[in-house]
Amino acid sequence: MKVLIVDDESHVRDAIFLLLPWEELGFERIFMAQTVAAATRLIQDEKPELAIVDVVIGNELGTEIMNYINDQKIRTTVIAISGHDDFQYVRSMFILGALEYLLKPIEQDKLYGAVKKAQVQIGADPQSQSVLSGLSRRQNTSEYQQDLLRNLFQAELVESSFAQLLEVAPQFSEKKQCRVLHCTGSTLSVHQDEFLQRMSRLLNQIQEELESVGQGVIFQNMQPSMDIVILLYGPAQVDFDRELHRIKELALRENCAVILGSSRMHAFPNELRTAWKEAMIAADHNDQFGIFALKEYDSKMSNMYLKSSLQKESALYSSIIIGDLPTIKIQLQRWAEIVMNGQPHTIGLLRLLWEEFFQLYNDWERAAEITDEDVFLTEHIKTLGDILGNSWDGTLKQMYKYFITCIEQLIENKKLMQESPNMMARVTDYLELNYMKRISQQECADHFHINKDYLSRAFKKHTGIGMVKYLNNIRIRKACELLTSTDLQIMEIADQVGYFDAKYFSRQFKVVTGVSPAQYRYEYRSQSSQII
Known part of the structure; x- marks a missing residue:
């Protein structure tokens, strides 16, 4: 068998290569690529059974490789690897068919487990592979049609794309009205156990259901935040109640929480973009929680916003500089109350608060001279969807709690940055004295009482190579x-x-x-x- 390792950082490629006895696992040839173009060429030429793919490759995305594999119908199993802030893209990799994902820095036991899992899939029985191949062919036959439908969301492409659509699918001349459902990607509970797999199944089932009745299509990875958009279309008299009921049934069956906004009925295709805007606004106004939480748009709704307050931002940052935790908690809550400006606590308002906090957090990192290459927030990474995934009750308190955890980590990381040169010298001495033992990065981090991810980045910055290669x-x-x-x-x-x-x-x-x-x-x- 063959394996392809794709990452734009050479130390990551080297680490993955060094972590496992590939030949004993049955992989006689190992290829490496640092760009999407190089990876797709190797996949086309060598047809590797397994590819380990970074989800962010320089300025490119691993989803491009996934799309290429699917388009070319190549039987390559993919394991995704990612950094702490790449989970919106990890979600996309799962949706496109990735088997597993691993968080950097890669741990040997987890890589081994993922590869063994991949070997099971690679060795799947021919009947199963035939079913998968059939699904792939069916998806590819409608790919051009989906592209044209996606173009209809762009006002300048509506006329030309719809004309092309009618050439390949004349039945669309009977579609007179549409309705759009929108799910904001950041509201999905991506770290919940097996959520991404369940979401992938759900989206595939919704697509199959809509295709079977010829009344809709689902779009994944829609901008601005890797969102999910469901487009329903039909003749003039249709109300789409049956489709909505069926989507709810599928979500309940997969136990997959989805928070949606729905547009009003609009003319298809000319008012499609208007319908999408309404669905996004309705999604932000959603104040429900559950497996299928749907909010319908009404004319009283408008875009959500936060009120600016430089005074409260400064007060919060001042308390962080001092490092006084009780004062930080007070200032954080005061800042949040001011910027939310008394508006109802909807999904959209909490999303804006979440985004605004982490924008400030990035500013604080820069002020403290801590860069993304130097530090991760915590080992227990969360997204807004993870907070929402617990329950709607007390969501704001859970957000405050997580914000405080991040601020505490920021304060600690600032101290670590100041101590880093001496600390890394001690780590290299430790490795020199204990090289004959089984040493994992987690064990080393525990020994020095520091965050594992921070240790990995700081070590590479200090020595020029990763810890695995150094050892x-x-x-x-x-x-x-x-x-x-x-x-x-x-x-x-x-x-x-x-x-x-x-x-x-x-x-x-x-x-x-x-x-x-x-x-x-x-x-x-x-x-x-x-x-x-």
Whole structure:
């Protein structure tokens, strides 16, 4: 089998390569790519059974690779990997068919588990693969039609796209009115157990249902925030009640909470964009919570907004600089109450509050000279959807609690940044003294009482390479010393320098030195004898 590793950062590619004994897992050839273009070329030429794909590749997205795999009907299983702030894109990767995702920095046991899971899928029985292939073909036959329907959301493309649509699907001449449902991506509970898988199933089922009756289509990854849009269309007299009831049934069956806004009925296709705007506004005005929470638009609704308050922002930031937690809690609540300006607590208002807080948070990070490369917020990352996923009652309190957690982490990270050079020197000393043991990044972080993700970034900044590669280099260096100064067998040397598999040790040794351990020893002794 073949595996492709796609990431724009070389240390991540190297770490993934070094973490597993790929050959023993059945992968004889390993390819690497740092761009989408390079990845798609390798996928086309080599047809790897497995691809490990970063969801954000420089200025590109891993979803482009997923789309290519689906369009070309290539049987490549994908494991997505992501940083802390990429979950809107991770959701898209799952929707497009990714099997699993892993959070950076990659842990060996989790990578191993994901690869074993992928091997099960790769080895699926032919009947299952035939079903999957059939679904893929059916999706691709309607792809052009979906693209044209998506274009109808852009006013300048309506006339030309609808004309092309009528050429390939004349039945659309009978579609006279439409209704749009909108789900804002940030309201989805992406970290809830198996939520992304359930959401993927739900969207596929909704698509199949709408296609079967010829009265709608579902769009994923709609801007501005990777939203989900359901377009219902039909003849002049249709009311779409049946379709709405069926979508609710499917959501209940998958136990998948979806917060939606619905437009009024509009002329299709000329008023489609107006319908979408109404659906977005209605979604923001939704004050319900549940598996299928639908808010219908009425003319009294308008765009949500927050009131600006530089005075309260400054007071909150001042309390953060001082580091006085009781004062921070008071100032945070005062700031939130002022900017919400007495408006009802709807999904949209809480979404704006969430976005505004993290915009301020980014400003505080920059002021503290903490960059995204240096720090993550916490190990227990949340989105607004995760907060909403608990219950509607007390949602604002849960938001305050999470904001405080983030502020505490910011204060702690600022201290760590100030101590970082000395701390990283201690970490490298620790690795030099303990290279022969099984050391994970989490264990190292626990030993020094710091955040694992922060440790990973700070270590790379200090040494220029990732911790996995750094530790591997120490072990190979120590192995070289033992090969030249002792008569120990290769298996014994592997064990003494921290490798618990002699074959894996030999492969890693050759990657670093260019020769096998036995050849290294032979060449060293040959040179020594010539000198004598």
